[in-house]
Amino acid sequence: MTKTHNYAIDLAWTGNLGEGTANPRAYSRNHDVTVEGVGTISGSSDPSFRGDPTRWNPEQLLVASIAQCHMLWYLGLAAAARIVVTDYQDHPTGTMLEKTNGAGQFSEVILRPEVTIASPRDEDRARELHERVAEFCFIARSINFPIHHEVTIRTT
Missing domain, CATH: 3.30.300.20 (K homology (KH) domain)
Structure with a gap:
């Protein structure tokens, strides 16, 4: 018998610098990944893709x-x-x-x-x-x- 396991997270973009995505350089790639009761992973994109090197990609x-x-x-x-x-x-x-x-x-x-x-x-x-x-x-x-x-x- 196969068991099904489901995994839910919450993802929230935190990189609106005031102009939203008006152009590729107008916003940050920063975001938060959370799971209730676990904590937050501070994420971004790889620095090669305009990401924050101090955050997980x-x-x-x-x-x-x-x-x-x-x-x-x-x-x-x-x-x-x-x-x-x-x-x-x-x-x-x-x-x-x-x-x-x-x-x-x-x-x-x-x-x-x-x-x-x-x-x-x-x-x-x-x-x-x-x-x-x-x-x-x-x-x-x-x-x-x-x-x-x-x-x-x-x-x-």
Whole structure:
């Protein structure tokens, strides 16, 4: 049986500088993304597209979503496999290709998880679990570009 999960947010443009969208330079790309009871993400567009570099942009949030989903599923799979993870860090990057008409799309995301585990005996299995995550991660299963993994496994 399939379960349905729905996700609702509120998005509010906060960038009207007095003239609205009278021209492309007349307004800010700033906006707030909120979820009741959670807090606010201050967003803008990428600085390349007249955005505020001190705010999250949608492209960063996409890369963050992929990395978060991967990490959460990895930790769950590790626990089920009785692999004790004591630390997990990631430094992911995403590549977007922009066409001359301004349209674009992501071509790849590279996750670089650095995982510390308790036992050196589990190193191979800990590395293999990263490939299994793709079977489960809701975000990764919903996108149409490759996600690569450059994994580092350490032991305590």
